[in-house]
Amino acid sequence: MYETTRLQLCTAHEVDVTSVLEYYQENKIHLMPYEPVRNESYYTLREQGIMLREDRERLDSGVALKLFIKLKNHNKVIGIVHFSQLIMGAFCSCFVGYNLHESYVGYGYMTEALTKGVQIMFDEYGLHRIEGNIMPRNKRSIQTVLNVGFHEEGLAQKYLKINGIWEDHIHYVILNELL
Secondary structure (H helix, E strand, O other), X not given: OEEOOOEEEEOHHHOOHHHHXXXXXXXXXXXXXXXXXXXXXXXXXXXXXXXXXXXXXXXXXXXXXXXXXXXXXXXXXEEEEEEEEEEOOOOOEEEEEEEEOHXXXXXXXXXXXXXXXXXXXXXXXXXXXXXXXXXXXXXXXXXXXXHHOOEEEEXXXXXXXXXXXXXXXXXXXXXXXXX
């Protein structure tokens, strides 16, 4: 478990499936415009249990780190920062994605969590580069990565299928200047 001034960042080994399921159920409508189409089984204890087990396996094998965001001294999951597709060797890079509970948007929690996550990936995992892709209309998310220190590298047209539509994404990157 990691901590920031206001937050706890829990790995898949430190969070319970009920809290994760509640997060997704409470934010189904809020997250819909920013995610792939989800079928109803996604919002079940069984499916979230399978996904949490897979998150643990990816963590243990060193190919991903999903951090579940909680306020200090609270058990409620309020967001997720997910570092995926960790590739070492000459690449030393990964992708990042994140989302936040609708009720907690606008308080700087994601900036705080993402800043800590980037520090973890650079300091503990030894990565050189973290990449994130954001739809141009997602102004809050763009501001978050800029606040953390990412810079824009360009536009990827029809990059990901989001909510059933191929969406353009702006490619953002942060580099570990110490490597």
